Amino acid sequence: MRRAADSVRSVIDRMFATKAPEDALADVTALVSQAAAILARYPRSRPFEGFPEAANAGDPHAFFDHSPFAGRANPLAPPIEMEIKDQTVVGRVHYGAAYEGPPGSVHGGHIAAAFDEVLGMAQSLGGQPGMTGTLTIRYRKPTPLKTALRIEAGIDRIEGRKTFTTGAMYAGDLLTAEAEAVFIRVDMARIAELMAGRLAE
Template sequence: MHTPLTEPPAAAEAEHLERQRAAITRLGHELRALVEATVRTAASHDTLHRAADGVRHVTGQLTGRRRARAEVPEVDGFPGGPRMYSPVVGAGSPLAPPVHITPTDDGLIGHCTLGFAHEGPPGYGHGGMSAMLLDELMGQACTAAGTPGLTVSLQMRYHQPIPLETPLHILGRVTGTNNRKIFVTGAITTQADPSTNLVTADGVFIAPDPDQVRALFPGMREEA
């Protein structure tokens, strides 16, 4: 008689997280498509009312327990891991472009394309989106350099507007440290013309001490 094989708990948990993240990513993709269609449509008011009824029905299906304000989602790896619902990099967020990040020789580079949902002046990205993109990349550059930090200041310079529907590069690089302070630079360019800065930033981040981390993020798992 053969004893049925059972999956080790760690492997089962990893498979569960993989499936959950895949489902979250798929839903996020469809929600971003919905948001983009919503802000671009010229549909009639009758069509919009029918769509609103349909969206309400879908929202009603997302039942069950809702996570608390300071709770870290089980699908996240905070700090330093995936953030599925981040409004910048989250594959599950309807607000995110989302940004895909890769390392460089001296920092990080993000790749994304802003849509009409991120519009400020007609045809261009909102200036606040530029600040959010750079804040994220510069903060992640701190973590990648081994010195995770929280934003203290972010000085922005807007050289040219950010075009919509255009592949972008977002750069983040740590330039120095002073005790707990971390100094970071960032820039946004187009993928087609990476030598021309559209927006640049200088930032100061600070590494919180362990007591501050526990106070700020009570839901953070100890193993993170």
């Protein structure tokens, strides 16, 4: 599935600002429609124990593969590769032309979404996974497209049901954005109920 998603992602990147003539676009339309028809032959459901949100993913493979912001198997995602280093989560991402906001720069909404995912993964290290309560972004510099970006995130403190996290995004050594988020611990029985409902679809 990851290879198929990579191919779709490549089409999206090239489709975004192509100068292809109408006959070439007609060929692309036919091929994409054919691919959609092939996929339509098979059930939409996928059996996994988890769902695509970093904070409460259950099975981490479900999150990493299917997250709309980080998943390798989700063609909507850039994606984001994450690793844990000494209680710090490091995310690495490369945004193509389809994610453009200001000229040559990543759209701020995608930056916020990336922080939500990476900070969500970081807060889960505190032992009380929760949902995003607040997310505050400070945009320091334009974040360049087609550049290797790094996001570092960790837990600042825990107060009762609240986990406070901080993060920063870099292009090389250049700080482009910072974030703070508060996650609220949720009832795990409710999470299990949501997961059961997803598996039943």
